[in-house]
Amino acid sequence: MADAREIDLATWSRAGQFQLFRTYDRPQFATTARVDVTQLMTRGKPRGVSPYRAFIHAIGSGVHAVPALKMRFVGERVLEYDTISLSATVPRPGDSFGYAYIPYFQDWAAFDESCKAIIEETARGVDLGANTGERHDLAYLSCLPWLDFTALDNALPGPDDCIPRFSWGKLVEGPDGRWSCAVAVQVHHALVDGLQVGQFFEAAQASLDRFAEPA
Template sequence: MNVAHPIDLATWPRREHFEHYRKRVPCTYAITVDVDVTDMVAALRDSGRKTYIAQVWALASIVNRHAEFRMTITDDGEPAVWDVLHPAFTVFNPERETFACVWSAFDSDFARFHDAAAPLLEMHRSATSFFPQGDMPPNTFDVSSLPWTQFTGFSLQIDGGWDHLLPIFTLGRYFERDGRTFLPLAIQMHHAAADGFHTARLIDEFTALVGDPTWLTSTTT
C-alpha cells in the first residue's frame, strides 16, 4: 500500500527550515551536473536493455533511499513522507512531435522494473493523449528526457507550485570528454524539502550507482 506518513514535527531536525522555505521565503532551486556514465553505457551495449529505463530506475533507486525526496503535503497542510515513489517518465511521439507521460511501479530489482516499463515505451509511443494511462498515483515523481541536446543548465518555473515537494529530473544527451561519456542531469527541488547537502548526496549516490552497473546484468527472480 502506498501511504504518506506524517512527520513528527516535535522531533524533526528540519522543522524550522521547512517552515521558513515553505511559508516565509518559498523557493525552489535547480542544479545541473555532468554525470560520468561511461561504465553504464558500456554495460548497456551488451545487456539488451533500454538506456532510458536504466536511467529512470537508477534515479528512482536513489530517490527511494531518502525521505527528503519522498515528501508531500497532507490535506491538513502538514509534511508527510510516502512509503515509496514511482517514476513517471515521458514518451516521445515523433509523428506528432508531442510527448505522453507514463508511470511504472518502482521495483528494487532492475530486471523486473525493466520488464514492466519497457512495454510502456512501445505501447504509448504513438499516444495522442498526455496521460494515456489515466490519472497517475499521487506518489509519482517526474523524469523527462531531452536526448536531442546537451545542456549545461536547465530550470523550470512552476506557477503556484509551492506545495510540490517532490524532485523533478531532466536528462540530456550523452557527450564525450577526455574519452569518457557524460550525461547532463538537471534537478529541480523545493528548498522546504531538501537542502543542498541532500541534493549533493543524491548526485553522489547516483554517480556511484551508474559507475558500478552490476545491477544491469541481474535477472528477474
C-alpha cells in the same frame, strides 16, 4: 497511491526550514551536475541495455535512497511515502509526448521489463496522462537527448508544488573515451537541502555504475 507516514513537525529536525521556505514565492531550486555514464555506454549498451530506461532506474534509485525526496506536503501536513512512482515523458509520433507512470523496483531486470512495457503502451496512447493533483507519490522525469545542457529550470504551477523534477540530457563522449551526461534536479527547499541533492547524485551514480558488472 503508495502508503505514507506523517512527519511529526514538533520533533522534525527540519521543521524550521519547512516553515521558512513555505513563505517564499519561489521556494524551489535547481541544481545541475554531470554523472559518469562510461559503464552504461561501453558495457551496458553493447549488451542491449537501454540508456533511457537505465536513467529512469538510476533516478528512481537516487530518490529511494534519500528520505527527503520521498516527502511531500499537503497543506501543513508533511508525508513520507514508502515508494515513489516515476512519471516520465515518453515521445510520441510527431512532436507530442505522454506521461508514463512507472513503479520503481530495486532489481534492475524486474524494473527494466516493467518499464519497457509501460513506455511502449504510453507511446501508443493519445491522452497526455498528466497528473492533475490527485497524486503526490511521484517524481517527474524528462529526457532532453538533443542538448548537453549546463543548467535547466522547469515550469512550475506555484509555490506549493513539491514534486521533484529530474532531467537528463545528451550522453557525450570525452576525448579520453569516458562518457558523461548532465542531470538537473529541481526540488522544494521546504523539504530538501543541498545535502540531500548530493546524496541523490551519489546513489544515482552508483546505479549507473552497476553496468560494470557482468550481466
